[in-house]
Amino acid sequence: MADTRERILDVAIRVLGTSPDAGMGEIARAAGVVRRTVYGYFPSRADLVRALTERAVNEIAAVLARGDAADAPADSAWADFISRLWPLVHRYRVLVVLRRGEFGEDIHALLEPVEDSLADLVRQGQDDGSFGRHLPAGILSQVAWSAVFTIADSDLSSGSGSLGVSAPIVTSLLLLGVPEPRARSLAEARS
Numbered sequence: 001m002a003d004t005r006e007r008i009l010d011v012a013i014r015v016l017g018t019s020p021d022a023g024m025g026e027i028a029r030a031a032g033v034v035r036r037t038v039y040g041y042f043p044s045r046a047d048l049v050r051a052l053t054e055r056a057v058n059e060i061a062a063v064l065a066r067g068d069a070a071d072a073p074a075d076s077a078w079a080d081f082i083s084r085l086w087p088l089v090h091r092y093r094v095l096v097v098l099r100r101g102e103f104g105e106d107i108h109a110l111l112e113p114v115e116d117s118l119a120d121l122v123r124q125g126q127d128d129g130s131f132g133r134h135l136p137a138g139i140l141s142q143v144a145w146s147a148v149f150t151i152a153d154s155d156l157s158s159g160s161g162s163l164g165v166s167a168p169i170v171t172s173l174l175l176l177g178v179p180e181p182r183a184r185s186l187a188e189a190r191s
Contacts, residue, residue, distance in 0.1 A: 005041045007031055013052055017094045024048070049103045053110045056092040060085065060114050074125030075178050079169050079186040081121075082148055086165045089152040096149045118145055122176065132177020144172040166191050 011031040015022045024045055028035045042048035063084045072080070099107040118141040125131030126140075135143065148168040166187040173183035 008038055012048055020094055020097045049098055050106055053107050056095055057110050059088055064117050073130055074121055075130040079190055082169045082172055083165050083190040089149055093149050093153045144175045147172050147175055
């Protein structure tokens, strides 16, 4: 049963990634099951989106936890996080679209622990002079990590898929107030 549930989630993220308004029937067809099976695991589309968000949050939190920001400068820790996050961003970029709609509150609530950790990292960077103070840490971290999803979405939507991890690392670090030479150096070390 767990395999079927996970397969439905895998298919749902692909289907919603190309068509955010796709219905449960489309997801069922793509998963090779009947609608009743999908509804057996996810009684509503909201339940399906919540499960996808929980999965994304768990994976993103694991990526964030792998870094040890206490031992590295904040800008380096951020670059490490983005380099590990980049493969997940392509998979879960649809959450950015869904977050703007009817599921926004639920997605925001589930992402809160990740966003709090990122705000702490930005606050650390502001305290040690790595990051600018042009915005409060919570807002600045939101802007910087949202840019990563925007880059992934635009790259895949254009059909090129050619941007590597350097683009989101450099861009997010620039948004955080890191000088361009330092941002490029950190990105090159992770490419």
